[in-house]
Amino acid sequence: MPEMHFHVRWPDGRREACYSPSLVVKDFLTPGESYAVDDFVEKTRTALNIASERVREKYGFACSSALDQLARIEAAAKLQPSDGRVTVEIFEP
DSSP: OOOEEEEEEOTTSOEEEEEESSGGGGGTOOTTOEEEHHHHHHHHHHHHHHHHHHHHHHHSSOOHHHHHHHHHHHHHHHTSOTTOEEEEEEEEO
16 A cells, blocks of 8 residues: 655644555645645545545554544644644655
């Protein structure tokens, strides 16, 4: 299963390399685009849950790394201004 990293810049300027066990993130996010914090969280929640389910279908168990990444995104989002925007910088194989 192809995995990927997607690099983001949070509204506070912090950069983070995020992990997905699937390329499905490409269906929800676009490099160079910025998203309202809540929208970014919702898009990544959907993508990472789909990715985790793809792992479950293939290997018989959910992807804990995808779910851990989602938890880190949700925690980071709580620290951001509600009107902030998250920029997706690049996708990396």
